Amino acid sequence: MNPRRKKRLTWTLGLIAGVAVAFSVILYALSQNIDLFYTPSEVIEGKGKDAVKPEVGQRLRIGGMVVEDSVRRNPETLEVEFRVTDIGPEVKxxxxxxxxxxxxxxxxxxxxxxxxxxxVMQATEVLAKHDEEYMPPELAEQMKGIKHVNPNTSGAYDEQGGDQ
Structure with a gap:
């Protein structure tokens, strides 16, 4: 192999190795900042796409409905404890x-x-979801007399295709 080809091969292999190292460092950094989303059933039973239960110490997001009569507030501090469920088990x-x-x-x-x-999860942030049909009370009061028809419900149109 002549020296010119040897030099090109060295530069090419070095460039490929550099890109591979940079790519792996980026993936490692991203994996430290990813918060996976789980439902309470997936947390407790490990069901779902991946069938992997989260480990103690893992950062994650849990979504579900707040269980009735489960909210406990400390009157002297801002500490709140509540339970979340989807269709089965509950997570505190x-x-x-x-x-x-x-x-x-x-x-x-x-x-x-x-x-x-x-x-049990120690939350750093709690986000409340709202209904997509939400309307501020002031706006609803101003719009009295105007009937809002939800397009997702049946009966929005009669059989001939016209409005009811």
Whole structure:
């Protein structure tokens, strides 16, 4: 092999190795910042796409409905404890801070934090989900007399294709 080809081969292999190292460093950095989304059933039973239960100490997001009569507030601090469920098991969420205005029992929420026990999460952030049909009360009052028809319900149109 002549020296010119040898030099090109060395540069090419060095470039490929550099790109591979840079790509692996980027993937490693991203994996440290990814918060996977789980439902309470997936946390407790390990069901779902991956069938992998989260480990204690893992950062994640849990989404579900706040269980009725499960919210416990410490009157002297901002500590709140509540349970979240989907269709089966429940996960206890511990949170210190001010909850969103839309937070209430029976409401859908997403909590982001760290698992401290197999069924207990220490949340750093709680987000309340709202209905897509939400309308501020002031606007609803101004619009009295105007009938809002939900396009997702049947009966929005009669059989001939016209409005009801």
């Amino acid at each position: 969420i511990l949170y210190t801070g001010i909850l969103p205005d839309l937070f209430r029992e029976g409401q859908g929420i997403v909590a982001q934090g760290v698992m401290i026990e197999p069924t």
